[in-house]
Amino acid sequence: MDEQFAATVMARAEMLGAISEEDGRLTRRSLTPALRRANEAVAGWMRAAHMTVYEDSVGNLIGTYPANRSAAKSFVIGSHLDTVRDAGKYDGPLGVLVGLAAVERLAAAGRRLPFAVEVVAFCDEEGLRFGTSFLGSRTLAGNVDPATLALTDEAGVSVAEAIRAFGGDPDLIAQDARRSDELLGYLEVHIEQGPRLQERNLPVGIVTAITGITRLQLGITGMAGHAGTVPMALRRDALAGAAELVLAIEAIARRSDGLVATVGQITVMPGASNVIPGTAMISLDLRHQDDSVRRQAVNEVMQQAKMIAAERNLDLTLQPIAEHAAVPMAEGMRAKLAAAIGDSGYELVSLPSGAGHDAAVLAEITPAAMLFVRCKDGISHNPAEAVTAADVAAAIAVVSRFLDKLATP
């Protein structure tokens, strides 16, 4: 039976994947006409599953499958319908479609649960259009920074204007904040975006935590000079120092299980092939599910940077860009997910999420959990993103069993 629901999910992912702002590739930014069409398609499927549908003040699409009794709480299954540029078909939509499939399974059996099931399609998770992210889930969490509304896209359109053009009302955002006492919890199904489930040959896994992140910019200053006339021994080459630091960062991350550290940007000045670099700037993105491990690693990076700078007679600057603490997923929800996975006959694997998700925001107001689905070669944010129908069927089965366990405490 789950195979049929999975086939529907796969077909719908294809349909949503064709709803794009751009010809030939999938780009569906927040609050655009393309997102409008995606919301309309999903709303139609929700209504067909006997859900009541509404769009909130910022453009989140919310379908509610009613409880079997009045005054019941809600359990929320959510993910997002906005995408990155040149996106894959599953990052975001898969979570909405699997939640919808779980509801359809209930509806097909004529079953209701002692709580309402809400499927939420968030309007803005990736942050491509406005350079911010999580506007959708922050609205539910009652945690939208008013300054966000003034941010503008490339065309100069503000978030507030885009919300209005989409049919929402930025003045009513506060009314859409959810009270903790009306929620049972939150579940997000998402492709893993990493290769670990594939390595373990498992369809699904439980997220332990959304990793904490430190983002820095490191500046290294030496002395620019003529590539032909300054002897090696007298150089203060900023790029050579930066290269040592890049390798030191890699070595630090390799030594600690679960730690990832990335230098994704590097620029040197003056940047001519015949001039010794006088300055180099590198970015650092460092993540771990344990905040103390992350902070320790950042300290090690800084110690190494200082040693390298001292040995090479370079100057060092440090600019903090962002720091977010890890968000552990709720123990109770994880235990029920684990039981549902066991009942479904799969080995249990728990793993952190290196990427941010709406679940980290919802965790502020309700017990939150995430189920990862195996994706091919760990590829995401790429048209090559792929999941199998069999794995989607496994996810639907696990989510259905999970809801059953929630219903029978």
Next chain:
Amino acid sequence: MDEQFAATVMARAEMLGAISEEDGRLTRRSLTPALRRANEAVAGWMRAAHMTVYEDSVGNLIGTYPANRSAAKSFVIGSHLDTVRDAGKYDGPLGVLVGLAAVERLAAAGRRLPFAVEVVAFCDEEGLRFGTSFLGSRTLAGNVDPATLALTDEAGVSVAEAIRAFGGDPDLIAQDARRSDELLGYLEVHIEQGPRLQERNLPVGIVTAITGITRLQLGITGMAGHAGTVPMALRRDALAGAAELVLAIEAIARRSDGLVATVGQITVMPGASNVIPGTAMISLDLRHQDDSVRRQAVNEVMQQAKMIAAERNLDLTLQPIAEHAAVPMAEGMRAKLAAAIGDSGYELVSLPSGAGHDAAVLAEITPAAMLFVRCKDGISHNPAEAVTAADVAAAIAVVSRFLDKLATP
């Protein structure tokens, strides 16, 4: 006596340093109105030194101090009056002014030599305006690539048009090629652009050779990926590979005396702080006065690059950009310069030139030599370029003694 001539050189360098295309900094590109004014100033000083003056078909300014007999050959002392952007006052002009001072010293003494002394101010050495270089000296060497004339500056003006606007005639370039049998040799006085004379506490030094150069672009390709989700052990990080290579290049250059290797440019793609670099491109500029040492070093770099790529599962591409063989300075000229330095009471130091100079072009048609003058902290191509009047006096003394030795074989 040399102190007075040196004081004049210092004052003239200040005057020429104020002749710029830009307010507040020295930028004097090839064939511009600023170069016209510089040529006119120098032509006036040449005439005052009893030289006959003409400008050739491309805008080289040539002053001739006649020989003491007819049908004599010429000895050429040259350098350039064009500059880089935001230049110092000495790179180029110093060589013209010291040559002129040596002639003034002869004129003041009422002396002529058994050969004419020509002081040549080349119109285009740095190549800032048209992206080519050595147009001036190539004209004398009869070695101008006709394609050069079609190159354009930022405003779309071609070399040929600029020559005409300057008062020259690109159709007559071939007529200005000099015959080897009418030349005795060539001497170029230039700031060292490096710190070695300062380290040795010597005012001048003899150039052994203009170093050969290999310029390459190296491309490294791995796999882009999400900074949060791809474990360290599974990464194919192009920047980490490039960083290893940058350090390997530095280590290779440090091992070999006189070898300099520079990575002046690095770019990574996609270049986002939260994405593992999928590709990295680096430039390599590698120089040595011995071509076999240079070629061996390039081979070592390639071997190291292949090892790094193999260990990290990266792909490697190599694009040759340019290769120039070293140009040794003429033995006979060097011996006379050495004798002149010894007679002047200075310790003899010989050193290669890591930068290119007009002397490398003139060496194609006549025995060429170069005399380096100590510059402060090795700084060049920078407003902080500095020489002392005492060192300039030493250079004038050495050039004068050198001319005397040429006159008495």
